[in-house]
Amino acid sequence: MMDLKGKRTAVVGLGRSGVAAARLLATKGAHVVAVDVKDRESLSEALAVLEPLKVEVLPGGHHPEVLRSTDLVVLSPGVDASLPLWEELKGSGIEVIGELELASRWVQEPIVAVTGTNGKTTTTALIGHLLRSSGKEVFVGGNIGSPLAEYVMEGKAELVVLEVSSFQLETIRSFHPGVAVLLNVSPDHLDRHGTFEGYLRAKARIFANQTSEDWAVLNLDDPQVRRLCEGGLPPRILSLSKAPLDRREGVFSVGEEAIIRLGEREERLSLRHLPLLGTHNLENVLAAVGVGILLGLDPRQVEEDLRRFKPLPHRLELVGRVAGVTFFDDSKATNPLATLRAVEALGEGIVLIAGGQNKGLDLSPLRQLAQRLKGVVAIGEAAEEVLRTFDSTVPSVRAEGMEEAVQRAFEMASAGDVVLLSPACASFDMFRDYRQRGEAFKRAVEGLRADGR
Template identity: 40%
Template sequence: MRLGRAQSHRPFLDHCRCTGNDWFEHAQVEIKIMHLSGKNISVVGMGKSGLATASFLVTRGAQVLLTDARPEHSLPEVIAGLNPAIELQFDNSAPGKNADLIVLSPGVPVDAPFLDEFRERGIEIIGEIELAFRFNKTPIIAITGSNGKSTVTTLVGNILRADGRTVHVGGNLGTPFIELIEKGTAEFIVLEISSFQLETVTTFKPYVAGILNITPDHLDRHKTSANYHAMKERIATQQSESDYFVANLDAPETVKLSCGKRSQKLFFGAQHEGGDGAYLRNGEIILKFQGREEVICKHQEIAFPLRLLVENALAAIALTAPLNISVSVLADALCNFNGLEHRMEWVRTFNGIDFINDSKATNVGATCKSLLAIEKPIVLMLGGRDKQGDFSAMLPLLKQKVRHLVLFGEARGIIRNFLNGSPASEEADSLEDALKIAVSHAKAGDTVLLAPACASQDMFKNYEERGSLFKTLVNNL
């Protein structure tokens, strides 16, 4: 049975499959950009997003300069794979003096000093998400938040595919948005959007936008929590009355950001319940939408990764509520979800001890969610490169849930000072040593959890490399 809809609303897919004058507002922005042929466009940053952007632009006739602060010898694979029509500039991120448009990669701050002269001259500075949106003709479901974005984005894509919809999934997760534009027709595009990407949007307008949660993160970039909140809010500022905004009732800061938006509101919550949306009630997952209420399934029936962090399941249901998905499809998607690597990933049970890899927990809020999700006593591996996190916010949970704490990486001294001796902790010089210490303190029935609350670049290329090493070490015990 499909959920009912108010008679005043046509099913969304009626709109999605229309063309011409019936197409809702998304097509209007294509006119704003640009006839690209002959334009001088500088793309700053040779990461995945920048490379995809440069390729997109040059195939449309633009004169493209691709810049990066890194030296040429550090980017051999980039050089080998690029369209030869793209001009390259190494050791200097500055755009070309004759730039008609500048497209920043997410890793480049919009307030970088080398951009000042271009701002003064009125040169438009945007990012890859904004550029792609101006060429987009497909309704978008966009997801941001401090934690859970990748899991929810993937799950939403799974739900739509299971319902027979054609869908492209990407953004900050996997394939850049600008590449999805090239992949051909889809009924929906599902995007994970980071705060860095939201710095440079101006007309971006998703049909459904969700802010999962907001906890202090990336303050080394955004400087203040207020700035960080403002960046997250940009995901919904262009929405209209025909769009939907999804907020987390268990995270009041997201509800606050929903105020004053023209879009229709949907909510989700494991602890609180409100109007239309998805909720956990008496051990059951409930969907309320346009006067109907349906039980999707029992909490204990859903897949292990979602059972631990049920708010991710609730968010995905709320985000897809306007799309008229059947209860059976929703239930199957929740029960069959395999989870994502490095996100509350069960590795193995050894000598009665569970080992969980949550290397993607790169901020304090993410680690707190992981601690709350585990019922067994925990030996926690914590550390890495500090992102100006408030580790004191973890203290009540650490005292309540953690049997022993192992600190590693650059931030271990900072964390130690926050802890002030409670709970008990030891320090390690490497991840290998940290795991050895953790195992020595764990007992049968415990969980050894890697949830670092820090970035990984002090010791690793990225959080994936850190998590992969953890898994290798655990499997070699």
């Protein structure tokens, strides 16, 4: 724990994590200034929360002259941690950390942390579901839902389960999960990290403070995760795979069963009737099962509780059917691998809606989907890139908005086909976030129904 009474502190960025960090600092007795590049009007919600706590809010920039007079600077996840200013501050003796690191210094409960390019939200929610179903008091948050700082101020639980992003992991120093899960690593956020190796290093920081008393749960079907494992990690390893891997400890799938090996113990549980589509979700399930077993859950209870899990919105979510055409919302797919997995889960006869704000990623891997696709509707800033990707291999058109995209996709589909929103890009060119994009898709589908289609 930190003694912050009377300390001069600053928070950079006033999204939800930044506001929570500022509140936490204020409740611990620190003098807090909060800065953001947005104007005062755009920060009205943050101001309403922070001004009563006597937090000084400075809009319109990072205000380096103010930050240089502090003892501690806390960066929000959306703030680029590689800016030269942060190195300058560190060089002058000012500690620069993130909200996750700050809040974790007050957490006494065991921490489970989950990261990966794809699947981390579903896996985190699934772990929370299994633990809660067993009767445990659990906080689930971090990069989803509530920031950890909110839990420190308001929560009380037996276990803390966190989704953690590469942005959050960049700014940790002592963050120490007893169980750390790495699902997969493929190119993403290269507009922020610069190179894939930089992104991989950020993800691997989840293990930075683990010891031989801790556990790393690793999906060895992913080549980058396997490479990290083979390079040596301090914690004990629990392996995950969709095929048996020699006699090592782990959770493996064989047919419709999961085999759990831990020490001399071997258990089997059924994977039939899971409420999640796709082989990628099988990886998520194996990870959640592995964590559950490490934390002492009964395999038979886990088997039952898996079937009761409700899939999260905007992740291969069935929206409905119109005139025999089935619509799926996979708005959370913000990189090409996520879109590849979604299409593979649904089969063929698919009209794909893709595009948005590219994160510096190569979209050409999407071309391998051509035989499965009946058509492509391109949207957003990356629309031309999407059209070039498919070129003459798949009938492709451009749409200016989501309503037009759904209409064009519906026209390209026939009864028995699927219209899939799986953009392979971020949403910020057209929407506030992927949730708003997914809701716009759902409204457009409802509009088809209202038209009597």
